[in-house]
Amino acid sequence: MKTVLITGASSGYGRQTALHFHEQGWNVIATMRTPREGVLPESDRLRIVELDVTKPDSITAAFDAAGAIDVLVNNAGVPSISVFEGTPMDRVREVFETNTFGVMATTQAVLPRFRERGSGVVVNLTSSVVLGHMPLSAVYKASKMAVEGFTASLALELAPFGVRAKTVEPGACLKTNFAARATNGASLDELVPAPYAPWAEKAMADFTGQELFTKESDVAETVWRAVHDTTGQLRFPAGPDAVQLAQAK
Numbered sequence: 001m002k003t004v005l006i007t008g009a010s011s012g013y014g015r016q017t018a019l020h021f022h023e024q025g026w027n028v029i030a031t032m033r034t035p036r037e038g039v040l041p042e043s044d045r046l047r048i049v050e051l052d053v054t055k056p057d058s059i060t061a062a063f064d065a066a067g068a069i070d071v072l073v074n075n076a077g078v079p080s081i082s083v084f085e086g087t088p089m090d091r092v093r094e095v096f097e098t099n100t101f102g103v104m105a106t107t108q109a110v111l112p113r114f115r116e117r118g119s120g121v122v123v124n125l126t127s128s129v130v131l132g133h134m135p136l137s138a139v140y141k142a143s144k145m146a147v148e149g150f151t152a153s154l155a156l157e158l159a160p161f162g163v164r165a166k167t168v169e170p171g172a173c174l175k176t177n178f179a180a181r182a183t184n185g186a187s188l189d190e191l192v193p194a195p196y197a198p199w200a201e202k203a204m205a206d207f208t209g210q211e212l213f214t215k216e217s218d219v220a221e222t223v224w225r226a227v228h229d230t231t232g233q234l235r236f237p238a239g240p241d242a243v244q245l246a247q248a249k
Contacts, residue, residue, distance in 0.1 A: 001025065001026065001027055001045075002026050002027065002070040002071070003026065003027040003028070003029065003066075003067075003068065003069045003070050003071070004021045004026055004027070004028055004029070004069065004070065004071040004072075004073060004227070005029040005031060005049075005063075005066050005069045005071070005072050005073070005110075006018050006021075006028065006029070006030055006031065006073040006075055007031050007051060007053055007072075007073065007074055007075050007076035007102075007106060008031070008032070008033075008053075008075040008076030008077065009030035009031055009032055009040070009048075009075065010030075010032040010033075010034070010035075010036055010039055011039065012173070012216060013075055013125065013170060013173070013216055013219040013220070014030070014073075014075035014076065015030075015039060015040065015216075016216035016217060016219065016220040017073060017075065017219065017220040017223050017224075018030040018040055018046070019040070019041075019220070020217070020220035020221065020223075020224055021220075021224065022040075022041070022043065022045060022046050024224065025045075026045070027045045027046075027047075028045060028046045028047070029046075029047050029049055029066045029069065030046060030047070030048050030049070031048075031049045031050070031051035031062055031076075032048060032049075032050065032051065033050070033051065033052045033053075033076070034050075035048045035049070035050050047066075049062050049065050049066060050062065051076075051106075053074075053076050053098060053102030053103070053105060053106055054097045054098055054101070054102055054105075056105065059105055059106055059109050060109070063106075063109050063110065068113070069110065069113075069120075070119070070120060070121070071120065071121045071122075071123065071227050072106065072107065072110045072120075072121070072122045072123070073123045073125070073223055073227075074102075074103040074106055074107065074122070074123065074124045074125060074147075075125045076098060076102060077098055077099045077102075077125065078094065078095055078098045078099060079140060080095045080137070080139045080140040080143075081136045081137065081140070081191070082136060082139070082191040082192060083136060083138070083191075083192055083193065083196045083200060084138040084139060085193055085196070086191055086192050086193045086196070087138075087139055087191075091139070092139050095139050095140060095143050096139075096142075096143050096146075099140070099143035099144060099147065100143045100146045100147055100150075103124050103147050103150070104150060107122050107124075107154070107165075110122070111158070111163070114158070114161070114163040115158070115161045115163060118161060118162040118163075119162050119163065120162075120163045120164075121163070121164045121165070121166065121226075121227050122151075122154070122158075122163070122164070122165045122166070123165075123166050123167070123168055123223055123226050123227060124147050124150075124151050124165070124166070124167050124168070125167070125168050125169075125170060125219070125223075126144040126145075126147050126148055126167050126168070126169050126170075127140070127141075127144045127169060127170060128169050128170060128171040128172065128214075128237065128239070128241060128242035128245050129141040129144060130144050130145050130148050130169060131169060131237065131242060131245035131246050131249050132245045132248070132249065135199075135200075135203035135207075136200060136203055136204070136207075147167065148167055148235070151165050151166070151167045151234070152234060155234055164229075164230075165234075166226040166227075166229065166233070166234060166235070166236060167226075167234065167235050167236065168219065168222050168223050168226050168236045168238050169235060169236065169237045169238060169242050169246070170214055170218075170219045170222075170238045170239055170242060171212070171213065171214030171218070171237070171238065171239030171240065171241035171242035171243075171245075172207070172210070172213055172214060172239075172241055173213060173214045173215065173216060173219075173239070174208075174213055210241065212239075212240045212241035212244060213239070213240075213241055214238060214239025214240065214241055214242060215239065218238050218239040218240075219238045219239065221238075222236050222237075222238035222239075223238075
């Protein structure tokens, strides 16, 4: 029976991916920065492990507790919406610390195991922002584009050892309350300098008024497909809006 370790599994895409793999009969290690009971079903095939991807000691402890795994799904991330001029550099570093460096750190922790065994899959969740011209996302898009480039090169390095690396590019999901999380509860007026306000308001209205959105199940099913893909495909858009952007690109 195979085992998947999923970061950021307390809610959203990570939680749904944990449920999906569990339903398919896999062992699931659902990691959370702050473990919470009740968000996932009790099962002898599902364990909750504490993991903060920004802390090296936490990464070491989590992988020691996990034992042997077959797949790493890097889902943990923080959203960010604002114009760049109004984004403090501390916030920029916070976004990259989780979205980019956290992905690299957990990946580096698992690679020796995969390489020595001659098998394993790393799936890094990025975002549909990498597929098109998205306003209010300069910092977030930069952090996710970095992961796209990282994964593309990583896949070449790992291929000789029978290890695969993929990206899944989720579209926008209203259920995850992305906008509220991206602003830490602040209003757009508080985050956007006044000269940008009219443009930013229209950009947000266009975003929330789009016709196509992604469901959490779309992402979970796409991660499952990426894990099992042996065709060499690197990038997997997830959700109808992401697929549309990928086709247009």
